[in-house]
Amino acid sequence: MFASTLDTTIEFLKGVGPxxxxxxxxxxxxxTYDQLLNYFPFRYIDRTRFYKINELSPELPYVQILGRITGKEQIGEKHKKRIVxxxxxxxxxxxLVWFQSLKWVDEHVMKGKVYIVFGKPTVFNxxxxxxxxxxxxxxxxxxxxGNLRLQPVYNSTEKLKKFFLDSKGIQKLQTLLLEQHLFEVKETIxxxxxxxxxxxSRKESILNIHFPKDVALLKKAESRLKFEELFFIQLQLLYNKQLRELKFKGHLFPLVGERVNTFYNEILPFELTGAQKRVIKEIRMDTQRGIQMNRLVQGDVGSGxxxxxxMSMLLANDNGYQACMMAPTEILARQHYESIxxxxxxxxxxxxxxxxxxxxxxxxxxxxxxxAGEIDILVGTHALIEDKVVFKNLGLVVIDEQHRFGVEQRAKLWRKNIVPPHILVMTATPIPRTLAMTLYGDLDVSVIDELPVGRKPIETKHxxxxxxxxxxxxMKQEIAKGRQVYVVYPLIKESEKLDLLHLEAGIEQMSYQFPRPDYQISIVHGKMSNADKQYEMQQFIDGKSQIMVATTVIEVGVNVPNASVMIIENAERFGLSQLHQLRGRVGRGAEQSFCILMSGxxxxxxxxxxxxxxxKTSNGFEISEIDLQLRGPGDITGTQQSGVLELKLADLAKDQLILQEARNTVIELLTxxxxxxxxxxxxxxxxxxxxRRGIAFDKIS
Incomplete structure (x- = not known):
């Protein structure tokens, strides 16, 4: 099969060069040519409207005028030279005024000719x-x-603009490429x-996404290309899931034995919620199917x-297997170890x-x-994936906050056993439904949507x-009742760019308001050594300090049921998901808890x-949907380690129907x-x- 010309290096396109x-x-x-064709405009300027000169005003954006050049002269000398x-x-x-490219203007702008002029009107004298x-x-x-009724606008950079590759320059390259190579665009669906x-068709879509003949065709092109993006993500996820289920046999956990029964009937100090029981049942069913379990458990902070x-790890132990639990930070790993x-x-x-x-x-x-098989459950950080860590018989891997680990890191854990262990992924970050389908579309999803009995909703004030x-x-009232308080700041030191209350100033202010020996303050931030962080946190956990002044390092991994107040300084600077995570550090005891959002x-x-x-709400899933609309998927998930979310056109907040159509189509065709x-x-x-060979999907031929 001959390689497509679209694979040609971009250097060889006329007007580009090395x-x-x-x-x-x-x-x-x-x-390559192909990658340029798939570099889409981010907006369009309506070129269907012509303004009359007497309609112009300084408030207008770019305008289009039809008129005749009735005069032209060169004015000024040297660097002040211009053509008017x-x-x-x-x-x-x-x-019309030009300060640059005067030779071109002199040769090509002709007196007496009619032109379509496009630009931003300004008032001078x-x-x-x-x-x-x-x-x-x-x-x-x-x-x-076409006739450029809707002019495409492309993102550019300052460096590109210096080489005349602004939006207009990129548009010229696209024009040339489409005129010479549009016939080579192959269908993918x-x-x-x-x-x-x-x-x-894909050919029509590519043409009309760059140079739409009208609004209707632009909409059709956008819809088709968005579907294509989401369809191929779903195809890859669901096909791989299906292959994994066919290829990887899973350990069977048929026995609910002494460990699970004794723990549930004699040791567990509280009644499980209905949601917890439902999720445990789903895990039980997964581990009896003879295929590798890959399940995501979503649950708000404190949902259990x-x-x-x-209980899932005890189930593995009852069936003769070891289990491990991997957390992204040492603080969180230690927290899990102590909780277990x-x-x-x-x-x-x-x-x-x-x-x-x-x-x-x-x-x-x-x-x-x-x-030797003497350890039943091993809790740890990414230290678990080191080659020296060898299990006798690993049957279950629990991964907490999966999005903080790279794909290769997770895969190393799976290879710790001849038969891949079952995988249970947990996250306390509520994930919008569309994002879960895209990020975790190859996993079965369980949701713990109930809080334990006796937990009171956290009161939030701004x-x-x-x-x-x-x-x-x-704060003084709550401390007088024997409670403890978190105070969280966004920065460690003052930033010249951001006028924020920073941690150091906060400590000074707190020390003045809450002097020793009546009050003790713990200080925790990311620049401290692990040993110092552990010491300060332990002081707070043990109740020896009443106030913890911290940066967002305490977002995960601190569980102090006696802490009843969370104060977030410059709360407007935090994302919704982060605010929700921070709020979840309180409300872990039976007492009423509070979250105070301080802002300018x-x-x-x-x-x-x-x-x-x-x-207004403490529902994590409701909050996550609003967060998705405000910030987009990349910011919510942190690093896009797998490339899954490198979407050119589709918007997971707005294109839910297209995503559902794409997923349903894949499910139907794979059935x-x-x-x-x-x-x-x-x-x-x-x-x-x-x-699988690492070739981009838009090069199918």
């Missing part, structure tokens, strides 16, 4: 003028790229799917995910912990005990800077909406043709084969 090619590669990641032309229509005249306007001859020549959803994970040890009361099984601060001597002993004394008074008086529309949302062996699905099989 220097511009290097910049396009570095600045936009465009290496006069454009006239039946209502008046306006000056009481008269309107347009600097460096775009000019086109009238009437416009018809080309493959089978005809029967295109017909089902009345979608236009740790108890579910522990506390729940078990040193009965039934042997639990150990492995982190970066485990000593060499402790490691040696632990490695020997683990390989206070402004002028109400700070009221906030201090409230000036709030952006988004900042105001975030704080209003926090005051009928699980191995993609039917002739009509050959395109899709080619796509998956190329994807």
């Amino acid at each position: 220097k511009r090619a290097e910049l396009l590669q570095k600045e936009l990641g465009i290496f 032309a006069r454009l006239t229509d039946e209502t008046g005249s306006i000056e 009481g008269s309107f003028s347009i600097s460096h306007p775009e000019l086109e001859s009238y009437p416009r020549p018809a080309t493959i790229t 089978p005809p029967y799917i295109l017909e089902k959803y009345h979608m236009i 995910k740790t108890a579910v994970a522990l 040890s506390s729940l078990l009361k040193d009965r039934l099984i042997k639990v150990s912990i492995l982190t970066g601060s485990t000593t060499k001597k402790q490691r040696t002993q632990l490695h020997l005990a683990l390989e 206070l402004f800077e002028g109400q700070r004394l009221r906030m201090f008074g409230f 008086n000036k709030l952006s529309a988004d900042g105001k909406l975030r704080l209003e949302t926090m005051v 009928v043709d699980p191995h993609l062996e039917l002739p009509e699905n050959s395109l899709l099989k080619t796509y998956l084969a190329k994807r």
Whole structure:
């Protein structure tokens, strides 16, 4: 099969060359013709409207005028040299001014000719003028790229603009590329799917996403290309899930034995919620199917995910297997270890912990005990994936806050056993439904949507800077009742760019308001050593300090049931998901808890909406949907380690219906043709084969 010309290096496109090619590669990641074609406009300027000169005003954005050049002259000397032309229509005249490219203007802008002029009108000395306007001859020549009724606008960078690759420059390259190579754009979606959803071809879509003939065709092009993006993500996820289920046999856990029964009937100090029981039942069913379990458990902070994970690990132990639990930070790993040890009361099984601060001597002993099968549950950080860590018989892996681990890190754990262990992923970050389908579409999803009995909803208040004394008074009231308080700041040191209350100033203020020896303050931030952090946190956990002043390092991994107040300074600067996580540090005891959001008086529309949302609801999933609309999927999930969310057009907050259509289509076709062996699905099989070899899906031919 001959390689497509679209695979040609961008350097060889007329008007690019080596220097511009290097910049396009570095600045936009465009290496080939094909990648340029798939670099889409982010908005369009309506070129259907022509303004009369007497309609112009300084408030107008870019305008389009049809007029005749009635005069042209060169003015000034050296660096002050410029060309001024006069454009006239039946209502008046306006000056057009050029300070650069004077030779080109002198040769190509002709007196007496009619032009379509496009630019931003400004007022100088009481008269309107347009600097460096775009000019086109009238009437416009018809080309493959239409008559530019809707002009595309492309993102560019300062470095690219210096080489005339601004939006207009990129548009010229797209025009040339489409005129010469549009016929080479290949279809990627089978005809029967295109017909089902009345979608236009890929060729038509690419042409109309760059140079739409009208709004209707632009909408069709956008819809088709969004579907394509989401369809192929779902195809990859669901096909891989299906392959994994066929390829990887899973350990069978048929026995609910002494450990699970004793823990549930005799040791567990509280009644499980209905949601916890439902999720444990789903895990039980997964481990009896003979295929590898891959399940995501979502649950708000404090919903009882740790108890579910522990009972799942005890189930593995009852069936003769070891289990491990991996957390993203040492603080969180230690928290899990202490929670599990506390729940078990040193009965039934042997639990150990492995982190970066485990000593060499402790490691040696632990490695020997683990390989001998003397450790039933191992809790740890990414230290668990080291080659030296060898299990006797690993049956279940629990991964907490999966999005903080890279794909390869997780895969190393799976390879710790000849038969891959069952995988249970937990997250306390509520994930919007569309994002879960895209990020975790290959996992079965369980939701713990109930809080334990007796937990009271956290009262959330928003206070402004002028109400700070009221906030201090409230802190003193709660501390007098024997409670403890978190105070969280966004920064460690003062930033010149951001006028925020920073941690150091906060400590000074707190020390003045809450002097020793009446009050003790713990301080925790990310620049401290692990040992110092542990000491300060332990002081707070043990009740030896009443106030913990911290940065967001305490977002996860601190469980102090006696802490009843969370104060978040400059709350408008935090994302909704982070605010929700921080709020979840309180409300873990039987007493009423409070979250106080402190902010400046000036709030952006988004900042105001975030704080209003926090005051209005404590439902993590409701909050996550609003967060998705405000911030987009990349910010919510942190690093996009797998490339799954590198979406060019689709918006998970707005395109839920398209995503559902794409997923349903994949489910239907894999039900009928699980191995993609039917002739009509050959395109899709080619796509998956190329994807596995690391070839982009839009190069299918």
